[in-house]
Amino acid sequence: MRLRLESRPQTLTIVRGMLGGVAEPLSIDPELLDDLKTSVSEACNNVVLHAYGGEAGPMEVGLFVGEDRFSVTVADRGVGMPVPPPAGDISQGIGLSVIRALTQDVRFSSAPGGGTEVEMDFAVRRDGRKLFKAPPPATADAELPATVNGEVVVSLSPVTLLPGVLGRLARTLAATAHFSLDRFSDVYLVTDTLAAHAASAADAQRIEVHLTAQDRRLELIVGPFRKGTGSRLDVRSSEHPASPLVLLSDEVSVREAGDAELLQVVVIDHRR
Amino acid sequence: MTTATHSPQQLRRPTRPGVFGQVRNEVLFVRWQQDGDRQARDELVHRFLPLARKLARRYSGAREPFDDLLQVASLGLVKAIDRFDLGRGTAFSSFAVPTILGELKRYFRDLGWAVHVPRGAQERAVKVEDAQQQLSARTNRAPTVPELAEYLEFSIEDVLDALETARAHHASSLDAPYDDGEGESGTMVESFGDHDPSLQSADERVTIGVAARQLPAREREVLALRFVHDMTQTQIADHIGVSQMQVSRILRRAISHLSEIAEG
Numbered sequence: 001m002r003l004r005l006e007s008r009p010q011t012l013t014i015v016r017g018m019l020g021g022v023a024e025p026l027s028i029d030p031e032l033l034d035d036l037k038t039s040v041s042e043a044c045n046n047v048v049l050h051a052y053g054g055e056a057g058p059m060e061v062g063l064f065v066g067e068d069r070f071s072v073t074v075a076d077r078g079v080g081m082p083v084p085p086p087a088g089d090i091s092q093g094i095g096l097s098v099i100r101a102l103t104q105d106v107r108f109s110s111a112p113g114g115g116t117e118v119e120m121d122f123a124v125r126r127d128g129r130k131l132f133k134a135p136p137p138a139t140a141d142a143e144l145p146a147t148v149n150g151e152v153v154v155s156l157s158p159v160t161l162l163p164g165v166l167g168r169l170a171r172t173l174a175a176t177a178h179f180s181l182d183r184f185s186d187v188y189l190v191t192d193t194l195a196a197h198a199a200s201a202a203d204a205q206r207i208e209v210h211l212t213a214q215d216r217r218l219e220l221i222v223g224p225f226r227k228g229t230g231s232r233l234d235v236r237s238s239e240h241p242a243s244p245l246v247l248l249s250d251e252v253s254v255r256e257a258g259d260a261e262l263l264q265v266v267v268i269d270h271r272r
Numbered sequence: 273m274t275t276a277t278h279s280p281q282q283l284r285r286p287t288r289p290g291v292f293g294q295v296r297n298e299v300l301f302v303r304w305q306q307d308g309d310r311q312a313r314d315e316l317v318h319r320f321l322p323l324a325r326k327l328a329r330r331y332s333g334a335r336e337p338f339d340d341l342l343q344v345a346s347l348g349l350v351k352a353i354d355r356f357d358l359g360r361g362t363a364f365s366s367f368a369v370p371t372i373l374g375e376l377k378r379y380f381r382d383l384g385w386a387v388h389v390p391r392g393a394q395e396r397a398v399k400v401e402d403a404q405q406q407l408s409a410r411t412n413r414a415p416t417v418p419e420l421a422e423y424l425e426f427s428i429e430d431v432l433d434a435l436e437t438a439r440a441h442h443a444s445s446l447d448a449p450y451d452d453g454e455g456e457s458g459t460m461v462e463s464f465g466d467h468d469p470s471l472q473s474a475d476e477r478v479t480i481g482v483a484a485r486q487l488p489a490r491e492r493e494v495l496a497l498r499f500v501h502d503m504t505q506t507q508i509a510d511h512i513g514v515s516q517m518q519v520s521r522i523l524r525r526a527i528s529h530l531s532e533i534a535e536g
Contacts, residue, residue, distance in 0.1 A: 098373065176417075
């Protein structure tokens with residue numbers, strides 16, 4: 001799974017939300033989840049504070065889970081490798097010590113074209129017990145066309161991880177876009193339905209979601225889906241009622257993307 | 273060398289500030305570890321307490337009181353000071369961080385990690401529901417997450433987690449008084465159905481489907497109020513006398529029932 005977003009103060013909430021969203025489908029041990037959230041927060045904080053001199057800039061968080069691997073990468077395209085703090089300075093640089101203490105291994109590398117990537121490996125077992133359930137192997141197909149661009153982009157494989165992640169991310173963004181709890185609650189139903197649609201209509205092993213939120217408006221673009229599947233969401237008859245997705249969204253549109261299609265969903269909080 | 277700033281809380285320890293002035297940490301370690309000079313240890317604790325404080329803060333939040341965690345972290349700090357091997361040539365902080373984190377993790381493990389996290393979340397969920405009612409009553413609309421966070425002095429993430437918990441709370445005691453239309457508890461639902469015949473309208477059938485007939489009365493009703501009558505969840509909550517959070521749960525359950533029926 002890969003999450004692309006801008007480094008801003010609310011970034012941490014979004015990243016931690018994503019980790020919370022995969023915790024359930026992957027049955028992540030609570031202690032591992034805590035270590036994961038703490039270490040990843042340290043790494044992201046470092047990007048937010050230092051990579052772009054206090055400004056926002058692009059960053060990417062990757063989560064790779066296999067039978068014998070649980071790794072997270074945090075990458076930026078900023079000013080490069082953080083300099084280790086001077087020895088004895090206790091107020092700076094404990095982030096790295098925290099990461100070292102909570103992970104099995106941590107590596108830094110310079111990304112091609114500038115920037116830094118931190119790769120953290122976490123223990124997969126404790127006392128002989130596996131700390132998570134590995135998903136089926138991921139595939140690398142299906143990037144959405146470059147014309148689609150959201151503020152937060154998550155690409156994940158297998159598609160079964162979508163329900164938890166999509167819900168958490170959409171709600172986090174709706175919260176930061178000042179949705180009232182009424183409309184915020186509708187977002188649950190919208191993402192539930194969208195995830196259910198993806199379960200039967202996804203075109204590939206990998207699915208991508210673009211999320212953009214501001215001023216009580218949340219936009220989701222999800223895909224790729226098999227062609228023609230989107231139209232079945234809006235058939236209204238007593239036998240096939242309209243999907244809650246259509247009923248609760250301000251806008252649902254199907255966009256073509258090569259041999260597949262994307263769904264674009266807009267939810268607005270119209271309260272006065 | 274950074275020296276600790278003196279906040280009132282840090283001065284609770286009976287250290288004698290100034291005695292060690294600019295004495296280097298290394299000297300203090302020798303005095304404590306080799307000569308048993310307790311004042312040297314107190315001074316080290318004093319100097320590195322901000323480190324313990326920072327680490328404790330990473331594990332606090334609404335779920336554990338910060339003071340408790342600071343105490344645990346301070347204990348870890350003392351252990352680290354006792355065990356630190358000057359001869360290794362590493363900075364004390366890079367030795368202290370894992371020791372203090374280990375202490376914090378042990379604390380959570382002893383509490384029972386799996387038990388303690390949800391319990392904190394339950395308490396927060398109740399607080400968030402209460403705050404939601406109070407703020408709604410005050411402003412006549414459902415509050416936003418940042419408003420709740422500010423009111424409760426929680427982080428946005430804590431409020432989001434609490435909302436997750438509240439909604440995941442299925443057969444909750446909160447839902448209990450309103451049974452699925454059976455017995456006395458269903459009275460309100462049934463009488464409501466009586467005075468609003470449009471619930472069985474063609475509009476309803478087209479919007480939420482014939483399958484909705486198979487749903488419990490309350491779920492069908494809430495679906496109709498939301499989708500046919502376009503009421504907000506807060507309006508529905510007022511209308512049928514439950515909380516918005518309960519309306520949200522009922523809706524979510526109803527929709528999942530509907531899709532189960534549709535899939536046969």
